[in-house]
Amino acid sequence: MFEDIKLVDVLGFSLVNYPGHPCTVIFTAGCNLRCPWCHNWRIAYGDKSKQDRTKQVLERLKDLRKYMDAVCVTGGEPTIHADLVDVLKLLRKWGYIVKLDTNGTKPEILEKALPFLNYVALDIKAHPDNYPKFTGVEENVWWKVEASLNLLRKALLPHELRMVKVPHLTTDRDIAFLKKIKREGELSLPSNIESVKLREYIAPPDRH
Ligand code: SF4
Numbered sequence: 001m002f003e004d005i006k007l008v009d010v011l012g013f014s015l016v017n018y019p020g021h022p023c024t025v026i027f028t029a030g031c032n033l034r035c036p037w038c039h040n041w042r043i044a045y046g047d048k049s050k051q052d053r054t055k056q057v058l059e060r061l062k063d064l065r066k067y068m069d070a071v072c073v074t075g076g077e078p079t080i081h082a083d084l085v086d087v088l089k090l091l092r093k094w095g096y097i098v099k100l101d102t103n104g105t106k107p108e109i110l111e112k113a114l115p116f117l118n119y120v121a122l123d124i125k126a127h128p129d130n131y132p133k134f135t136g137v138e139e140n141v142w143w144k145v146e147a148s149l150n151l152l153r154k155a156l157l158p159h160e161l162r163m164v165k166v167p168h169l170t171t172d173r174d175i176a177f178l179k180k181i182k183r184e185g186e187l188s189l190p191s192n193i194e195s196v197k198l199r200e201y202i203a204p205p206d207r208h
Contacts, residue, residue, distance in 0.1 A: 005081035006030065007057035008048050012064060014072070018099045018119065019160070019195075023070035026057055028084070031077040033103055034136030035125070037166045039204050043076045058090075065094050072099045079106035079113070088116035104148035105141045111151055120152055120159040121197075126170065127177040134169065149181070153189060161185075162197040 006029035011017075017025050029051060031044035042048045061071065071091055078084050079102050091098050099119040102110060110120075125134040128142035135141060152159045163170070163178045178196060185194040 001058070002054060002083040002086060005054065005083040005087055006052040007054040007087075008043055008051045008076075009053070010057045010060045012060070013068070017072040017074070017101075018070045018097075021070035021097065022068060023072050023099070024061060024064050024068050024096075025072045025074060026061065028073065028075040028078045028081060030080055031075055031103070032080050032105060032137075033077065033141070035134060036136050037164070037169065037201065039202060040074075040076065041204060042206070049076065061091070061096075062094065065096070069095065069097060070099065071096045072101065074101035077103050077105070079103075079109040082109070084109060085112045085116065088113055092116050102148065103135075103141075104145035107144055107147035107151055110148050114151065114155050114157060117157060120157060122148060122152065122159055122161055124149075124161045124163050124178055124181060126163075126174040130171075130174060134166070153185070153194070156190070156193055158193055160195045160197050162199060164199050164201050166201050 007026055008029045009027040011025040014023050014025050017023050027043050029043060030049045034045060038044050078100060088098055097118040098116060099121065100113065100117050101121045103123045125131060131140045131142045132138060161178065161181060163174065175198065178198065182196045
């Protein structure tokens with residue numbers, strides 16, 4: 001059905017993954033980052049990143065349409081898959097409103113996905129200087145995240161910027177940077193378009 005995306009899991013009901021909507025959550029396999037503190041590390045780069053349960057996940061989603069009107073697409077990192085856009089189109093065809101969780105490192109895919117999205121949660125992991133430390137990859141990917149943020153702002157698509165306060169890693173400088181971005185948004189955007197969430201770290205249920 002889809003050649004370049006692997007869906008690995010589905011959570012039938014969530015009250016916390018889509019602001020204002022009970023939703024279903026689906027998880028895509030794999031991630032291009034290696035955040036040492038990753039909560040979903042098994043799906044991002046552990047054993048589950050190799051699994052492919054796309055057919056079963058989509059069948060479940062089709063059933064859940066009767067009870068749920070919203071779906072959150074998360075991972076791993078959904079935008080590493082070229083077929084993400086086709087999955088989003090299908091979800092919209094089934095009548096879902098769709099939220100995407102992304103690390104923002106694939107603005108070229110995000111741009112194609114925008115017409116099929118209702119809401120986006122974009123990770124702002126740290127101050128730009130600290131990105132390699134937080135993401136576990138050598139390349140500083142901040143410029144790509146910034147490009148994704150600019151796309152969301154230009155499209156006036158409702159979105160949130162979220163930062164996790166990672167113990168022994170997140171500094172006041174990182175949090176000040178998030179606040180700076182927030183102020184920029186307040187100056188240039190309608191008030192209901194951009195929100196900011198500073199979240200406490202929740203340790204993964206299993207260690208890696
Ligand atoms: S970007 Fe998200 S899913 Fe990927 S490794 Fe980092 S925290 Fe995990």
